[in-house]
Amino acid sequence: MTAKTTDRDRDWAAALAAANAGDARAYARFLHAVMPVLRGVIRARGRSFGPDQQEDILQEVLLAIHAKRHTWDPAAPVAPWLYAIARYKVVDAFRRRGAAVHLPIEDFAEGLAAPEADPTAARDSAALIGQLDPRSAEIVRAVSLAGESTAEVGARMEMSEGAVRVALHRAIQRMARFAKGERG
Amino acid sequence: MRTEDLIAELAASGPAAPALTPRGTGLRMLAAVALAAGLFLMLAGTRADLAARLAEPLILTKTLLPAMLAAIALPLGLRMMRPGARIGRAALWFALPASLAVLLWAATFARTAPAVRFADVTAFALSECVGLIIAIAALPMVFALRLMRAGAATRPRLAGALTGLGIAGLAATGYSLFCTQDNPLFYLTWYGAAIAAVSAAAAALGARWLAF
Structure with missing residues (x-):
């Protein structure tokens, strides 16, 4: 991990920890922060899909993160957890x-x-x-x-x-x- | 719906589910299978002279081997509840009970006279052994998989298989205190078959129930 991604992960971790403790503003901040990263992943993997479909897939990923946000281990970095959910939902969405x-x-x-x-x-x-x-x-x-x-x-x-x-x-x-x- | 609106809606939707606690989940699984095995032993009784029998290594192995398998499989299954979890090298632990079982099976096969090797295999003995292990494991396995739905296994089939392996191993451990088949050729083969069947069922159920 480079220094920059470590900083980013620290921000994400702080926001997600606060979010899971009930802080709605921290949660909105977290979702906004991860959205461009997720969008990039979906765009890179799903070139054959139109922008509308890519946006639908992004929303499916966000919904999964929302439903499973309590499964993040506060002692572990956020990024691997986030990417694992994103990859799982993207594969699922592409398959369908x-x-x-x-x-x-x-x-x-x-x-x-x-x-x-x-x-x-x-x-x-x-x-x-x-x-x-x-x-x-x-x-x-x-x-x-x-x-x-x-x-x-x-x-x-x-x-x-x-x-x-x-x-x-x-x-x-x-x-x-x-x-x-x-x-x- | 615009993604911005979705985020606003999600952020306003109230608190998250309670944080995942694999340890607590594991304890509840243990309690479920202990209850099922305990109930069975209460109704069927343990074998006569159990304590004296357990002093014999080959009979003790019948109890310890499935317990060892469960001690490896159950924590790995619980670990798989988190997205992106990997087993990696921890899977090597399975080599220990597996090689013990294979060695013991081969050694017994070599030492036993051909006529005696599978003499104790009868339809009744098989259905008793395999059937009862599956019967003890079935409800705790279903319960354990329901508990795991609180997680987010990104490999749901594997997560189900490992948990099934752990629950069935514990069920076989309990059953072994009742079972009087002390020929390793018998118990390795048929305990193994029962545990494999439960694990396969749990893998199939896991693929359905744990997908999110």
Whole structure:
């Protein structure tokens, strides 16, 4: 550890210790201090994700830190604890999004470039979306294929952003089940 | 939701859960398995002439080996409750009970006449030994994993497996005071199988319950 990171860790430790003792302002200070570091980690590891999705992942990491802030050992440095939670949640988030949201787009791209290569690829994602109810299908097309943000889709469809996210998540889970040959 | 707003909301959301105390958690796990094993011994009774039998090294080994395994596994499982915890070299401690078990098994195999080696393996003996160890361990194992949800294991499957290993080792320690199978070929194999089964179940449950 360099002198600079030691100083930084001392600041984080003081803020987090105060936060866990009930100091809300110290807690806000701690979260603000670690946010840019976490954002950097997520950006470096998740280049294939758009800024909106990276911000969603950041929020998931912050929520996990919040829920598990009592597991930090005050006798130990903060950084390894923080990075372990961040890495765990980032991997988790990438696994869910990487498999579910991004494969259909790639399938489309391949299908357009080489229609004969794999006749099932492009048809599959279109067919999977086609099996959804119209509203879910519109959300998946808008967010996953057209790249609109959940906020934009929510405004257009008169749904809250959270409701759009939940609907998207469920639709993708249903598509994954369709792809495995089950009925949703 | 904007990240700034989220932070403001989190900061205003009240106190954190009580600080994690692996030692206290471990004591509660010990109490749970002691209760289960004690209850079993109270109902089933210890074997006759227990004290005299425990003076024989091969019989004492039946009690001490699973206890040693638990003494290694349980603290490591508790350590895994913190994010980013590693086992590292501490895993080498497992070589001690493992090599003792392998050596004892091989030596007994070599010294015993072929007809006698597995003569005590009957369907009843197996289901009694394996079944009762699993039965003693099951509830304490579930209880221990529920306690571990207060932590944040970033390797939930491993954390579950280690805790299962520790709880099952203690259950086998308790069971050994009742068990009259003194052939090391029998108890090493079937205690081992029961402990492995509990640990595997705890690993699978850990992957589900301890993920966060």
